[in-house]
Amino acid sequence: MSESPSRTRQIPCSGKLCRNLFGPVDHEQLQQDCQELMQSCTQEAQRRWNFDFITETPLEGDFAWERVRGLDLPSIYRPSGPWGREDLGGKRPKPQPSSPALLQMSAQGDHVDLSLSCTVVPLTPEREEGSKAGTSQPTRKHKQTSMTDFYHSKRRLIFYKRKP
């Protein structure tokens, strides 16, 4: 075990409790089902928030996603690592512009930048009309492929829950 002894429980496992209850486990099947279930979780989240969490792009739906510049954030949310905290506007050196944000996240450790906030879009008739003409345009604009360039790790979603 990797932990230092002081951090680990030192109670050994007694033999009689170490048992396989329901027979052999098919590890390949396990892996496959794990991926399928993870995918269904991601898709559910995508539907729920109309946001593609893999590519970090807003999609059409009840929530209007909007980029948040990090400037008015408490300093605790700003990265203090090699990228500095002053510049969240995109001038910072881009590590791997083409890779999805999730990959960057794992590559860069636990560093956090801020990215999107969202509000519920009221579904009033005028709004729906508007969404066809006007609002969907900016949303589309927000499908920034470049957006991931600015995110390095944490993501804060500010949202207001829909009333059931």
Next chain:
Amino acid sequence: MELLCCEVDPIRRAVPDPSLLFDDRVLLNLLTIEERYLPQCSYFKCVQKDIQPYMRRMVATWMLEVCEEQKCEEEVFPLAMNYLDRFLAGVPTPKCRLQLLGAVCMFLASKLKETIPLTAEKLCIYTDNSVKPQELLEWELVVLGKLKWNLAAVTPHDFIEHILRKLPLPKDKLLLIRKHAQTFIALCATDFNFAMYPPSMIATGSVGAAICGLQLDSEDNSLSEHLTELLAKITNTDVDCLKACQEQIEAVLVNNLRQVRQEEQQRNPAKTVDELDQASTPTDVRDVNL
């Protein structure tokens, strides 16, 4: 020179917080939100094809034993069972995966409730290495996703102190009552019949069963007459429901004791039933070393 003995319980606990325990708003909020964390359906009927009720009991018993051996906090086991039931209420699962899920749920519950949580490696050893730590970690994410990261479920334990402080109980018995109530709660968690009951009802029934089992109610007449009514009022439970629940809890205890006796008999077939009866059957719930 003074010598100091520094050997102390390595687990540090927060002291009971009076502003949480002596405030009825906390109890009211717990009662308001508890149902959100119940499994959505009786999954043996509508979701699971492979898993049978007796398999849940098997995995639950194993989980309870692991938690006991590892000296987990009391809430860990019921919380882990809550995760398992909520997962199974949504995801059809083959039986060969049940133990992995049980281990994952203990892993999560332990992380949420303990200062020194169980490790993935240790849990895998308990599955006789039929599961690898890496798999446990991957399925941890799956379970989290399916539970929507909603881990801070309300458990019967959350109600115990709130109930106990409102009952006129002798101070010197409190520790014992609490211990017995906790054991009843663990027993309930191994039994699927209780999985859909609100935690407040299980807590109230368990405290009731503990007080009756210790026959404290017969010592104190003021308690015996109103105990059930008093308990029902504390958690806003229907009196008849509560009575039924308490009886069910007592029945589970009797069943469990009988099972333990049978197992012992199988292990020592040389002994006659009479001998075993004398040797291991408690004549009274008070004698049971819970």
